[in-house]
Amino acid sequence: MTALTDPPKESFRLSMLIYDTRYRSMTIQVVALMGFMLLFAWIISNTLQNLSALGKPVDFGFLFEPAGYDINQRLIEYNSQSTHLRAAFVGLLNTLLVAALGCALATILGVIIGVLRLSKNWLVARLMTVYVEAFRNVPVLLWIVLVMAIMIETMPPPRDFRGDNPSASMLLGDSVAVTNRGVYIPEPLFSRGLGDISVFGAFDISLDLIAILIALFGGIYASKLVKRRADRIQEATGDRPTTWYIRLGLVVLPTLAVLIALGFHLGYPELKGFNFKGGIHMRNSLIALWLALSLYTAAFIAEAVRAGILAISKGQTEAAYALGLSRSQTMNLVILPQAARVIIPPLISQYLNLTKNSSLAIAVGYMDITGTLGGITMNQTGRELESILLLMAIYLSISLSISAVMNWYNKRVKLVER
Amino acid sequence: MTQAAFVRTEMVPEQAPPITSSGVIGWMRKNLFDGWMNSLLTVVSLVAVGALLYEILPWIFRSSWTAGSLNECREQIKEAYGPDASGACWAVIRERYAQLTFGFYPSELYWRPILAFILMLGAMAPVLFSNLPRKLLWFSGLYPFIAAWLLWGGSVWGPLSALAGFIIGFALLLAITPRFGAILGVIAAVLGPIIWWTLLSGTVIDVLDSIIPIALEPVKSRNFGGFMLSITIGVTGIVASLPIGIVLALGRQSDLLIVKSLCVGFIEFIRGVPLITLLFVASTLLNIFLPPGTDFDIIVRVMIMVTLFSAAYMAEVIRGGLAALPRGQYEAADALGLDYWKAQRLIIMPQALKISIPGIVGTFIGLFKDTTLVMIIGLMDPLGLSTAIRANQEWNGIVWELYGFIALVFWIFCFSMSRYSMYLERKLQTENH
């Protein structure tokens, strides 16, 4: 019996960095890191050299100078004397607005079209295929300009609403005006409003809105409690108490009460001077961008939805029919909830695409972040480096936030596999 | 035993189905008017399609093909179809289709882009259709250099020396790897060509040029325009991004933390920002990032940024391909004692790339459509040209004809490519089962 001996102790040789698998990965990483840092340093030194030759040192001070230009669609207070930073912020909110509207509409359209593509109705299924192929295969920029051109050319200008015998008239009992400058819809007004609250001295948030939201969400929460109680009773006794009217009341009544207390009424748009005044003005640049992005993205979402539905095995449908569910019930209660798990990942990437594509707003003059910070501000101040870096950082954080939120949601709805 | 009153001894002959469930009527009942909901949908769709065609068709066909300006168009149409008629002025397409296709490329040299395009179809064929002889892949490999020479012209030695760089790299890889190991081989294969391109090739080209001058008339890339520009940018982006994408995908899958995070960082950064910001970088910042005095022209700069852009998407496509390979392939490669590079080159990549082709085609379609964005930085792609054409006195005020034509051409390209990709997907599915 021999005692175990330690293996001969190797001395470290330089060549081991390359040939020894224990060290090799380290070597590769260090080389890669050094290469990357060298490249980065090279770019930075070039940049500094070039900028000093141009006499434009990196300086973000321009953000705090007056912008000098006006923006038509502003969700927060802004005028031409506000700073470039604030202009960028107005643009950012506009980007978020069109992205949110676009995602919502694209999802609705996409689901409807995706389901209809599988319709038993031959004509409808074909039409939806035509829709999907037509929108998917033409650049979205072209769709944006085309929708804008259609809006401008086919809608009546405000002057057609004027005179004794106008050639155009308002819709829905004189409450909505569709013009080639955009759509004017009634706005909610409060005769006994609570005023605004200033946040950080930068933004005003309407207290009315906050009050309504509190009432609404309080109602929804209360209704959830009622539902839970009903569930418990059902589990215990097998009978489900009828609660829908209580729940409906809990949601609607508090909100209604708050609205009445605030003196809610609608302000209708009216033709005054050159334009319609009053009401909410959805500019045609917003509508063109919104519609084009939604229609384009809906085609992709429809494909994802279709693929998701086809991925659910036919047995599920048959089982649902066997249980006596109707066709729409089968779709809504059995197929779509399961398909959703397949659909959500591609849906996330479509939302991201839509948000990024909203930067094409510049083609129709919608003042999003690319139009303000990456457009007029960059152009008037000549600070390309600073503006573009800031622009990229903003888009990057929007994208990362969207994917973080959606991934979290995806994880939540995922089947727990055992 | 009671006798049955009637027992049929033979089968009743099969009868034709009732008229309501066969033939055209039956088909319509089953597919169009099955229940009130479907009937309603059918009727609504029919009305919508009818209304759309009623509006558009007269406009398309009450057109003028021969006029020399928009006003002339309007007069011709009024003359032919009455004073209230309005129709399309396709004359603008007739007059400008060459410009929309080739931009400002010299018209006597149109054969070069056309030839490059035809050769491109030839070069793609062996990649796209696997039943063609594999030898043709050599031509696909050479094609980028031929195309560059045809499009940009100049001395034939330029593209050849670029090609020589790759050959040098490959030769160094083969020569050094067996003796000094894969890492030194890769390093040499990267450094060798760079030294060749930066230091030596210029002189060699000059010398060869003076001995055997073979040259095409050079064309500046700023003369590229129209669909030719879109295709050139798109194809360059895809071809050049493929190797970068492979490297990034491998890096993202690797166990090496730093390499992995560098790759993930790059991919997520590029995928997180819109292409338009990268194009802004190309048009305003790229020259600032490079050493003073460097000046690529704008189209080359755009190509660089587009390549980086599509490399990130390509990496994700290839990563999908890698993930789709069964684990057994990796294990089998390990079991055979292949090292990492050999395993990748001989076992993993050929299969992963094959699975990825539909995804790559999809990326190309997306990229091709996205090339229209270069209009925003002032390049003359079809959309940019449409603006320039509208600035011409004769055609000022024309809208639908140009947009319609451009949309149609894009649609034809993208639709056929997406059909091809679907065919491929189906084929791959059946092959794997």
Added chain:
Amino acid sequence: MKKTVFLGALAVTGLAAGAAAAGTLDDVKARGKLNCGVTTGLVGFAAPDANGVWEGFDVAVCRAVAAAIFGDPTAVEFIPTTGKTRFTALASGEVDMLARNTTWTFTRDVDLKFEFVGINYYDGQGFMVPKSLGVSSAKELDGATVCIQTGTTTELNLADFFRSNNMSYEPVPIETNAEAQQQFLAGACDVYTTDASGLAATRATFENPGDYVILPEIISKEPLGPLVRHGDNAWGDLVRWTLNALISAEELGITSANIDELRKGTNNPEINRILGTEGNLGEMLGLSADWAYNAIKAGGNYGELFEKNIGENTPIGLSRGLNAQWKDGGLIYSPPFR
């Protein structure tokens, strides 16, 4: 010239030509072509025709400079730039000069570090409205929807004008003139504002130009001229004096028709100096003696260029106005050739 640009891109090398040190003129001569930045398209000032040949008033300035250098007015590469890309294109050396209706302002000159070498068109921002609107003065435009081209000084002027007159407006920002025109004609905006020359040029192409009026107010000074980078004065001089040669030629009665005649010698020493038959002005610029002859011969003198591209006999129909020679009561005035 080799295809090193393309190969350089392939090799991702920083070693491409280090040409910044050399003078712009040397670069241009070595290249054999002048790189001239123009708009992506503005009627009368710069637009490509069906053969891809650029035409227009700004284009003619580029051609004159090319002719002065090479004796060949076609030795120009026209590089279309947008309002956004024009300054970076010039600053990065992608173009040698910019002839793209660019307003000479303090910040562009001093902060952005460009040198305006002269003024080839005196312009001002104006308003165009449909006659049916019944507006006769810009002061009546309170609440109007205004189409503006972004990336220009017009949006700043507009903001200032409405602010100082305590009026409100709804700006509709637009990238290109063609789109602005489309929106204006469809009535999507009440007013279109840009440089008065641009308004006239745009109005000229309408189906019924008579239905639209240009309001009398000019709310800004917009001296438009070619510009070059700071730091290469020799090059700036060359462009400046080419422009001045065109202007002086009109003043002295040198036209493309009689220039060959005059070149044989005249009694007027200034004409002789310009045409290079006397003195050595060309040599001082680093050019041949017949530089100005070539520049004028390329398209004619300032007046001829004006008439041919944007003058009263063209559809655009601009009158000379401020852009008449100083002797005729205008502002166009060239320093003497001496």
